[in-house]
Amino acid sequence: MIDTNALAAAIHLLGGSWQPWLVVVPGILIGLVIHAVPGLTTSMALAICLPLIPYMDFLQALIFMTAMYAGALFGVAIPAVLLNVPGSAAAVGTTFDGFPMAQAGRHNEALGLALASSCVGQAVAYLLLLCLAQPIAAFAIRLGPPEMLVVSFWGITLIARLRGRHLARGLLAGVFGLLLGTVGLSVRGAARGTFGFDLLLDGIPTVPAIVGLFAAAELFNLVGRDYIVADITRRRVEAGRILAGMRDTFRYPATLLRGALLGSSIGILPGGHAIANLLSYSEARRAAKDPERFGTGDPRGIIAAESANASSEGGSMATLLALGIPTGGATAVMLVAFSMHNITGGPAFMRDHADLVYAVILSSLSQVVILAVVGFAFIFVAGFLVKVRLRYLVTLVLATAVVGSFALAQNMAGPVTLAVFAVIGWLMQRFDYPVAAVVVGLLLGRLMEGALLRTYQMSGGDIGFMLTRPIALVMLVLLVGSVAFPYFRSSRVAPASGRGRTV
Secondary structure (H helix, E strand, O other), X not given: OOOHHHHHHHHHHHHOOOHHHHHHHHHHHHHHHHHHOOOOOHHHHHHHHHHHHHHOOHHHHHHHHHHHHHHHHHHOHHHHHHHOOOXXXXXXXXXXXXXXXXXXXXXXHHHHHHHHHHHHHHHHHHHHHHHHHHHHHHHHOOOOHHHHHHHHHHHHHHHHHHHOOOHHHHHHHHHHHHHHHOOEEOXXXXXXXXXXXXXXXXXXXXXXXXXXXXXXXXXXXXXXXXXXXXXXXXXXXXXXXXXXXXXHHOOOHHHHHHHHHHHHHHOXXXXXXXXXXXXXXXXXXXXXXXXXXXXXXXXXHHHHHHHHHHHHHHHHHHHHHHHOOOOOHHHHHHHHHHHHOOOOOOHHHHHHOHHHHHHHHHHHHHHHHHHHHHHHHHHHHHHHHHHOOHHHHHHHHHHHHHHHHHHHHOOOHHHHHHHHHHXXXXXXXXXXXXXXXXXXXXXXXXHHHHHHHHHHHHHOOOHHHHHHOHHHHHHHXXXXXXXXXXXXXXXXXXXXXXXOOOO
């Protein structure tokens, strides 16, 4: 399945000149810095750097942009662990166990876990892409609206399971997020839920809403405390403890590999990179013998979330290179870079420029090693946040979030959205409703609505149409199984534990 001639040509391209490699470290650093600041996004960084693209050859431009992407995939974990502020939707799952570890003075280990998981996730994804680029393209092109509809429902139900016995609260929060996701103009051109505000015609700004739900809401809870880590002896940034966290990652190979494979699979779907970390976290919790430990600082939570987040890059790049279809804002900007060099992504690109495809994959595998070194050094800079008084840190983060949300929306809709969702997030935390379910619903709202409408148009309202979609049927079976299995397992465990008791 690997074109050996194209692979040999790719090796010659990368080994014949040192110029493509000059942009790797700067690209990784830009990605790390951008996503270490709440409110800034990968697509924003890529868009800012677009004017540089015409001055590079096409291979160097692709390597530069994938290096920024690689750095960003780990960069989002830094504020998630240290501040409970996900740098993007792709790091929401990292906050669940990353921040509790930081509060306990284990921020070094948590960042080491995130770095190693991110590197392994990216390596697995690109190895799969190297071996399966053409089959992945063939599979992705068979996913139509019915399959996307089932995947969206699956995402909501899996995240709702994060509440354990409070499944109803999780589902209610997910449905609330779906309703928020439909605000604005519908796919048929009707305005919904705007309350007369023209700023909402394009929908609720996603990034400011997510930052508000997680960042501002959590910062409210930090008011009154002096430092993130109360014990002064635990505020140090220590190389040995970071390395210990990186080693601990490999103590959970099943969690690591499951997250990488799940992220690679979901990454090929539009918007999949945004929910891959949450779905992986949910599956890791469901498969654990002690799920109650998740959310209290369990390393498996970070590993599951970060490996899936990082590996989703490989899936999204597969869709971009093989089909010419962007699955998110970052890959959409990359598609613009294609056009700057008069190149169109898709099957023809895979056929006519297979050497470039393999060169990008091989360079991305090399970037994993460079990310491990650069990311390790960057942790020392980021780790000093635990030494800053919260009165200054909260003010700085809130100010940065407000400025970032305004820059992203280009109007006051960003800051207003951040403020409103900060209150919503704080109320949901206070009354024990899962904020993550709202985020997933918000991300999937437009996708699910469009998939539902197109599925209805394709089927003519005949539910038997699903019988002609074997992939969708398999996904439906998996959906039902993922919801029913935990109840089945608990019903079997309860009688067994009862028989073992003595009176």
